[in-house]
Amino acid sequence: MQTYDSFFIGGKWVTPSGTGTLDVISPATEEVVGQVPDATSADMDRAVEAAREAFDLGPWPRMSPAERADIMASVSAAITERMDEFARLITSENGCPYSFSIMGQVFAATAVLDFFTGLTREFPFEEIRQGMMGPTLVRHEPVGVVAGIIPWNVPLFITMLKMAPALASGSTMVLKPAPETPLDANVLAGILDDAGLPAGVVNIVPAGREVGEHLVRHPDVDKVSFTGSTAAGRKIGGICGEQLKRCTLELGGKSASIICEDADLATVIPGLLPAAIMNNGQACVAQTRILAPRSRYAEVRDALAEAVAAYKVGDPMDPETECGPLVAERQRERVEGYIAKGRQEGATLVVGGGRPAGFDRGFYVEPTLFADVDNSMTIAREEIFGPVLALIPYETESDAVAIANDSDYGLSGSVWTSDVERGIEVARQVRTGTYTVNGFGMDFSSPFGGFKNSGVGRELGPEGLGAFLEDKSICLPGDYQAG
Ligand code: NAD
Numbered sequence: 001m002q003t004y005d006s007f008f009i010g011g012k013w014v015t016p017s018g019t020g021t022l023d024v025i026s027p028a029t030e031e032v033v034g035q036v037p038d039a040t041s042a043d044m045d046r047a048v049e050a051a052r053e054a055f056d057l058g059p060w061p062r063m064s065p066a067e068r069a070d071i072m073a074s075v076s077a078a079i080t081e082r083m084d085e086f087a088r089l090i091t092s093e094n095g096c097p098y099s100f101s102i103m104g105q106v107f108a109a110t111a112v113l114d115f116f117t118g119l120t121r122e123f124p125f126e127e128i129r130q131g132m133m134g135p136t137l138v139r140h141e142p143v144g145v146v147a148g149i150i151p152w153n154v155p156l157f158i159t160m161l162k163m164a165p166a167l168a169s170g171s172t173m174v175l176k177p178a179p180e181t182p183l184d185a186n187v188l189a190g191i192l193d194d195a196g197l198p199a200g201v202v203n204i205v206p207a208g209r210e211v212g213e214h215l216v217r218h219p220d221v222d223k224v225s226f227t228g229s230t231a232a233g234r235k236i237g238g239i240c241g242e243q244l245k246r247c248t249l250e251l252g253g254k255s256a257s258i259i260c261e262d263a264d265l266a267t268v269i270p271g272l273l274p275a276a277i278m279n280n281g282q283a284c285v286a287q288t289r290i291l292a293p294r295s296r297y298a299e300v301r302d303a304l305a306e307a308v309a310a311y312k313v314g315d316p317m318d319p320e321t322e323c324g325p326l327v328a329e330r331q332r333e334r335v336e337g338y339i340a341k342g343r344q345e346g347a348t349l350v351v352g353g354g355r356p357a358g359f360d361r362g363f364y365v366e367p368t369l370f371a372d373v374d375n376s377m378t379i380a381r382e383e384i385f386g387p388v389l390a391l392i393p394y395e396t397e398s399d400a401v402a403i404a405n406d407s408d409y410g411l412s413g414s415v416w417t418s419d420v421e422r423g424i425e426v427a428r429q430v431r432t433g434t435y436t437v438n439g440f441g442m443d444f445s446s447p448f449g450g451f452k453n454s455g456v457g458r459e460l461g462p463e464g465l466g467a468f469l470e471d472k473s474i475c476l477p478g479d480y481q482a483g
Contacts, residue, residue, distance in 0.1 A: 002034040002089070004182075007043055007206075008189035010050035011199025017042040022179045022206060027095030027325040028316050028362045034093070036182045039207035041214040044174070047203040051145045051172040052220045054200030061142050061170035069120040072167055074195040076113040079106065079156075079188070086156060086184055091316045093181040094152050095325040095363070096279045098317050104279065108444075109160040112460070115444045116164035119465055123168070128482060137474040142170035143246055144222030146468065147215045149236070151228045152180035152327055153282045153385075159185060161250075161448075161459045162225040163202065169468035171223075175204045176215055180327055182206035213239070222246060223468065227284075230383075230409075230453050237456065248457035248467050250284070251450060252383040253411030256404035257287035258426060259300055260397065260417035267438075268416045269307045275414065275440030277311060277367055280324050281387035282331075284454075285412035287440060289373075289380055291400045294393045301350060301371045301391055308351045308389065311367040313359075323387055325362040332363040335386030339368060342379040347390070348372040375403050383409070401429045410451030414440055433458070 002024075006013040020038035025031070037043075055061055060068070079086065087101035096105065126139050148162035155177060166173050177185040189204050207215075209232070216224050216239050223246035226236050230251040240247035257272055259265075275287045292300035316324030326332045339353050352368030365386055373380050373390040380390045394400040404413060410432040417423045423437035433449045434442050442448050442460070449458035457467050 001032070002183050004036045004186050007037065007039065007047070008186065008193075008202075008204040009043075009047045010053075010203065011193060014046065016040070022182060024093055024180065024183055025328070026092050027327050030361050030363075034183045036186065036206050038179070039205045039211050041211055043205055044207065044211055044215050044218070047174045047205045048145065048215070048218045048220045050200035050203050051174050054198060055142070055145050055172040058172070058200060059198050060172060060201045063170070065120045065123065065125060065168075068167060068170065069117045071195050071197055072113060072117040072120065072164065075191055075197070076110045076117065078191045078195060079110050079113070082187070082191075083107065086187065088317065089187065090156060090181065090184050091324075093155070093183055094282075094327050095316050096153075096282075097321045097324050098319050099321070100279055105154055105156050109156040112157065112160040112444050113164045115460075116168045116465065119462065120168040123462070123465065128476075131475075133475065134478040135476045135480050137476060139472045139474065140466075140469040141472055143468045143470055144171060145220055146171050146173045147218070147221045147224045148173055148175045149212055149215070149224065149226045149228065150175065150177050150185075152178035153279055153284075155181040156184050156188070158227045158250075159188065161227070161464070165459070165465045165468045166225075167201070168465055171468050172201045173203065174215060174221070175202060176212050177204065177206045179206060179208050216240065217243070219243075224248070225467070226250070233455065248449075248459065249455045250459060251411075251453060251455045252409060253284045253286070253450065253454050254289060254381065254383050254407050254409045255285060255287050255412040255414075255432065256289040256291055256407070256430070257413065258291045258400045258404060258415045259293070259296075260415065260422065260426070261293045261295060262418045262422075263416040264418060265300065265303050269303050271439055272414070272416065273304075273307050273311065274322075276389050277323055277387045280326060281335075282327060282385050285434065285442070287412065287414055288384065288389055289375070289404075290389055290391045291394050291403055292391060293400075294395055297393045304389070304391060305350045305369055308367045308369045311387075313356045313364060313367065323367055325364045326386055327363070329363055331385065332365055335365050335384055335388060338379055338382070338384045338386070338388060339365075342370045342373070342377065342388070342390075345377045345379070346372070347377060347379060350391075352387075375406055381408070397426065401426060404430045404432075408453045411454035
């Protein structure tokens with residue numbers, strides 16, 4: 001049990017203004033494993049004030065990029081040292097398998113931080129351009145005070161997608177973890193402090209939606225970087241629009257994986273399944289629509305059925321477990337609702353559909369495969385956020401691309417083929433932000449984000465740093481020589 005009674009604000013642990021608390025419940029045991037104070041709007045105001053002061057008057061935006069990078073490197077080293085502790089803690093918060101926690105939650109977080117640390121050292125924050133009217137000093141200045149709003153599914157990694165470029169830019173931040181997963185952020189607070197991050201540069205205030213919205217509306221916040229549901233993203237984007245506040249939105253997905261006629265199923269299935277059921281199916285990039293050619297439909301269905309049935313459900317702390325419980329009872333109800341809808345709308349339930357035997361506690365759902373799915377069915381259109389796959393037949397490759405594109409979302413996708421050039425041609429036609437030929441991945445030095453309802457803006461890569469910068473041009477006299 002990890003209990004906190006204060007918030008990390010202005011480099012200190014400060015007493016909450018209210019008495020509310022957030023219980024962290026293990027999705028595997030249904031026991032309370034932690035407790036933190038639930039922030040009020042007054043607490044959020046204090047955090048914004050600390051971030052504002054650190055930005056307007058503190059050393060962070062005024063340090064050299066190399067000095068900032070040194071502190072970022074210390075943070076990464078300290079997280080790496082405590083990798084196992086972080087992985088276990090996050091698994092206890094959200095139920096993701098330990099093996100995913102190590103790679104997807106913690107290692108990925110340090111890799112993102114390392115990428116932005118390197119970029120900080122080499123990025124041209126200031127450059128002189130010989131322009132059409134004469135020399136111009138082009139500066140890329142920090143955006144200011146950032147509100148980072150984090151979902152529960154990949155808390156430390158998504159925190160780093162925002163914090164690392166914010167720190168690189170010289171911005172300061174108020175981080176609002178999700179109420180389900182506030183503990184890892186508090187461990188991170190200690191690491192930031194030990195690494196010598198100046199007071200107020202990062203402030204960590206767990207809270208629910210209402211207080212989160214107060215943060216978004218706060219006039220001293222210059223930019224909102226949000227990851228979460230499309231519904232919340234729409235709301236937050238609306239507020240930022242009214243206030244002309246900078247805003248990055250990373251939202252939901254319903255990604256399609258196209259299996260081409262020439263694909264080798266022996267390699268496709270083991271590569272595809274972890275991408276489809278990653279993080280117990282609770283991943284925005286999950287490849288949950290699987291498109292198979294009609295000519296090989298029965299073969300793909302049978303191979304997938306065998307693999308889904310063999311997927312190892314279990315205690316998420318067990319390193320062998322491939323699929324753990326869903327984050328909460330309400331999430332299980334939601335996923336079970338989609339399974340019922342799939343049946344009602346005429347999809348064929350091939351594997352799963354219920355609760356796995358032998359688990360008398362924990363929010364488990366069996367890995368589930370539906371076949372004969374039409375792309376107009378609810379289970380093909382809406383993000384389920386659980387281990388539920390929809391196998392959709394197609395006739396021709398252009399038909400497959402049309403089905404992949406017939407979605408409100410456009411976050412990720414993949415194509416499987418023995419001809420990589422053919423795969424690249426398919427990738428060019430799918431309207432989505434990230435795509436993989438013969439695999440699943442995202443490259444931290446390349447932009448990541450969504451087309452359509454999957455979001456606005458990009459994270460990662462130099463584009464991800466650009467999202468935390470304001471560009472300024474200072475026009476200079478024609479005879480100016482750099483001093
Ligand atoms: P959510 O939208 O309910 O909550 C996300 C965060 O936003 C939480 O911290 C929550 O407290 C806060 N929040 C919710 N409404 C708010 C509001 N009006 N103002 C301010 N803050 C608000 O999402 P969730 O259930 O925690 O996460 C799952 C969703 O996140 C899925 O839809 C998933 O696809 C998406 N997601 C997207 C990405 C991506 O990179 N595109 C990555 C991970 C998760």
